[in-house]
Amino acid sequence: MKLIASAALSLLAVLPIAAQAPVPVANEPRHHIKFENQYVRVFDVQVPPGDTTLFHVHSNDYLFVSIGDATLKAELAGSPAGDLIVKDGDCRYSKAPITHRVTNVGEHLFRNITIEVLKSPGSSAAAQANEIPGHTLVLDNDRVHVERVVIEPGKSIATHTHPRSGLGVAVSAAEIQIESAGQKPRTVQFKPGDFQWSDGPVTHSMKNTGKTRFEAVHIEWK
DSSP states (O other), X not given: OHHHHHHHHXXXXXXXXXXXXXXXXGGOXXXXXXXXXXXXXXXXXXXXXXXXXXXXXXXXXXXXXXXXXXXXXXXXXXXXXXXXXXXXXXXXXXXXXXXXXXXXXXXXXXXXXXXXXXXXXXXXXXXXXXXXXXXXXXXXXXXXXXXEEEEOTTOEEEEEEEOSOEEEEEOSOEEEEEEOTTSOOEEEEEOTTOEEEEOXXXXXXXXXXXXXXXXXXXXXXX
């Protein structure tokens, strides 16, 4: 009996471990759904140091905004893992379908806000690329227009319009006063990773009333 058990263990030692079957991104345990409508689905993704996500499938085009720096190994299904270095506030876009997993080989939590582009609202409005002070172009393709917003302490961005529906993601903590026509000014205490969906168009002004630099990524749907 002991010989049979020993032989079985020896056989298991040389057999390859079955590959993990990829799961839909919504079933990957480090991806936490925080918001969804017919146009967008938003995940707060957190991978601790030394941890690895399951192989998971993105069936929709998506972006991610990195909250903090991270050193990673990224592995597409069927390919060897490669180095992936992300910096705080990085925004990257990927076309679907994609099946991959990520290992956090750094010393800090890898956190990002992953944003799936589900459907277009059908707006024909044109973006005001690089015309709004404090806004710089990050990327522009057939599905989204992405800008980075930066406001230093005590500085303002005058009244401007975002003509299309979109999602804003805060990269840094800051106190921002927002004014819209016909409404009382409101002060928002942003934390890194906070986000908000807006059905466009949106017209407002913004002032940094705090002591820290404000940085955000604004994504408009086409």
